[in-house]
Amino acid sequence: MEIQKETVSIFALGGVNEIGKNMYGIQYKEDIFIVDCGSKFPDESLLGIDLIIQDITYLKENRDRVRALIVTHGHEDHIGGIPYFLKQLQLPVYATALTLGLIEIKLKEHGLLRETELHEIDADSVLPFGQVEVSFFRTNHSIPDCVGVVFQTPIGNVVHTGDFKFDLTPVNNESPDIHRMAEIGQRGVLVLLSESTNAERPGFNPSEMAIGGHIEEAFRQAPRKVFISTFASNVHRVQQVIDAAEKTGRKLALLGRSMTNIVNVAAETGHLSIPDGMLIEPYEIMKLPPEQVAVLCTGSQGEPMAALSRLTSSAFRKVEVLPEDTVLFASSPIPGNEKNVSRIIDSLYRLRANVVYGSGGESGMHVSGHARQEELKLMLTLMKPKYFIPIHGEYRMLYKHRQLAESVGVERDNIFIVKNGEVVDVSKEEARQTRSVKAGRVFVDGLGIGDVGKIVLRDRKLLSEEGILVILVTVDKTDGELLMEPDTISRGFVYKPDAEELIAEVNEIVASAVQQVQKAEGSDRVVIRQQVKKAVETLLYERTKRRPMLLIFVMEM
């Protein structure tokens, strides 16, 4: 895009009109800054896709201008795309200690750790980049070490909240830095970008602190072993599990790779305090008296490959859920995961465990990490922005967030609900939303980045619903006569031993279609293929009301 004079340009490459793959751009003249680089898991319609990331064509075209990738916190939807991004565009990365630790694990997996320029920052860091100065403010969320970002430009300040809530009694005693936010607002905010995940939910979140007591009580009442499952990255909750284990005289084992990873990083960066001798190895679980054991595991969303799911299928040789064991879900199913979670609860009951679960915090063991309506209004009130762009949310959340902003005094015309790629150009006098840059979804499948597109997905969908029939037709090169019985193979359509009659009918109709072509037009392969296809399609639909994919090879001999 053309460089706008005395204008700061703001755009999303991911994260608006969707949850996930967050990425925002702030451009002032020749300097572009990127905030976050998340990934998103595909829904079931994206068959076989492993991950969705951003289309960063615009950044690659402007690679000389892109100064830094600034990461607000360590959740997948903010860091998951980083390795794929860095493979396309080398860039220095700025993040707090815990966030950086989690990014490093990813870079190591992709063999990118050595070549990447990483900078550790904290909430007090100030980064001068020519005309733009970048600073931070401390926020709360469901992972520690989160920051919001302030871009001080010659024409005004742009503030990006990252994900946040206001937990005034946080588990780590690191309150959100309301005083600094007030100062920032006092100095003047030209544009605020604020997250919208919970903009539909009224009220103010309870404190994470409230959960500790419920966990401790459940640990105390459990007659035998207790398993507790939560998001590995929720380090504050992990701390409360450790505290509850200590208070109730239980040793704690960790199950699940991401749990071990994050506990290690969090302990190294000082975000977890683990008493000596508290942690035991999985093989020790069954050796101690059961009332002295707690197990913290991944899989609270019912993920089939995570620890909790594997426990119910006896995939751990040395750890078993036994009758009268207790299983606690310190979590709430994310929409879409309900069925998987339910399946695991069923399995745990079959093992005769006591199971404590509930959606939306009914069990007292879960609170959300995202600001609700009153918290969003508090942020808007502190920042007093002239212009407001609600980010990180589906359309209805952005829409509600706009209503909230209006209710605290932001002018309706100064609020911009954007699509990914749409640019808001803000000068001292006005803001306009007239341009856009390239944006979209890029699919990761195995090693391939972007090589699976719409046509491949359309084929996968057709194949998945109706299967495929491959028919091999061999005809005489000179006169188009059928030389041998057609060879028909079906996959995902009907199972051949069950459907011999139908396959025989297909072969008959293929033969007669070839004969007709031969009589009328000779031996043109394209015509033969078309006629055979038409005849077989009609037959199959009549017999089965299905339309499998047809691949027809016509061989001439």
Place this chain on the structure above:
Amino acid sequence: MEIQKETVSIFALGGVNEIGKNMYGIQYKEDIFIVDCGSKFPDESLLGIDLIIQDITYLKENRDRVRALIVTHGHEDHIGGIPYFLKQLQLPVYATALTLGLIEIKLKEHGLLRETELHEIDADSVLPFGQVEVSFFRTNHSIPDCVGVVFQTPIGNVVHTGDFKFDLTPVNNESPDIHRMAEIGQRGVLVLLSESTNAERPGFNPSEMAIGGHIEEAFRQAPRKVFISTFASNVHRVQQVIDAAEKTGRKLALLGRSMTNIVNVAAETGHLSIPDGMLIEPYEIMKLPPEQVAVLCTGSQGEPMAALSRLTSSAFRKVEVLPEDTVLFASSPIPGNEKNVSRIIDSLYRLRANVVYGSGGESGMHVSGHARQEELKLMLTLMKPKYFIPIHGEYRMLYKHRQLAESVGVERDNIFIVKNGEVVDVSKEEARQTRSVKAGRVFVDGLGIGDVGKIVLRDRKLLSEEGILVILVTVDKTDGELLMEPDTISRGFVYKPDAEELIAEVNEIVASAVQQVQKAEGSDRVVIRQQVKKAVETLLYERTKRRPMLLIFVMEM
């Protein structure tokens, strides 16, 4: 199964350890009675499947003994399998007027209406079948005209509740017949089968009546047109929508085939009272002043082909959602449907409509049709069964229902949580759960009933995630030499124009694999196919980390 003397045998062919495709069997000596015949919608793992029904092998093997299909109410999970059942086994069907009306629509669609023996019953009917007498009691649910069933056998009474709740101020003034239930309990219940859908939810449902006021208030406040979406079969809610329209001076249009169907049947059977001149046709919606119009439509679950979804995509030429129109969701998303519902809410906001929604009745416009814990305990208390079989629910619901039954005094050893097919044999003295009959899922795909099995589904899954590569290899019949360039076609794997290099590599490796076979072993087609397959698999996994299905044809010329 062997006929048990002086025993009543009870089994489920669907509906336990699952929600949906309900079917229960009650057998006394030579007489078998079937309660309900539902269908179930497949989850996304059952690729391409349209419907799931029961395996009724046992009933077909005992066709001379099966006396009747008794249907408790008109929901899909209780009637959806009837046409498929009747195609396999002719049987007289007994149901109340509304239920029968809905069954008739299905039978007509399948061309079965004329040949089926249908009997209308009401809550006072008594059906003598030799040694067994069948009678009924009136219940409440989210569709009118529901009954529970009593089987009076020489050794005791078996009671099946159907789906129910206790709404003591129902919209149609037809209270649940608590007095008759008390009488039945007083006479003695040997076995109770009771539904478990909401066994996890504490408390007692609010009355459906409470919803009317909220709908009326929303109608009154809506400045322009109001659209309201709910389950078509919730006739009581439809009545309250009609009442609200009348009280607020709006005409009502119906959108969606199932809405029109059910309103017609319900009006004919006296379950709906519609003021003269209230209903208007869809083409009239845009002609009246918008504040005088309400539209009742299907699609509250976000179904892509239902009316509400089609409204957002402008699929109705004559009806539009305009800015300041109001859209009410008088419903709660069923687990699994959240994403589709959210998508529609987003689209409605984009059209600048006011949208009122919420899960679990937050908007005051939805209550569940299924008894919660206190209601389940009330049923158990009224019936005082000696033996109890919780039905209609996933395992954790059956498990909770067992706990509820114990809490009101049913002995633990007298409660049976069964799997589909497992038989509980009850005599005057004891109950045993030792035998089972054939049970399972049968898939309907297009016209095929049961012709898509595990292998086809496995293939569809593989195809959907990785696609397919078909390779045609032509070799000389005499010496196995490759006669022409291999022909490779991919579908759902990589898109060929993007992947020409990879396909060229595949063809090279195919050629070299054929050459190697030729040198070592000559021209065996099976060997060539194996070697080609191995070589291509290795190459593709190395290059892409994917394993598409491979179909290799070796032609000899």
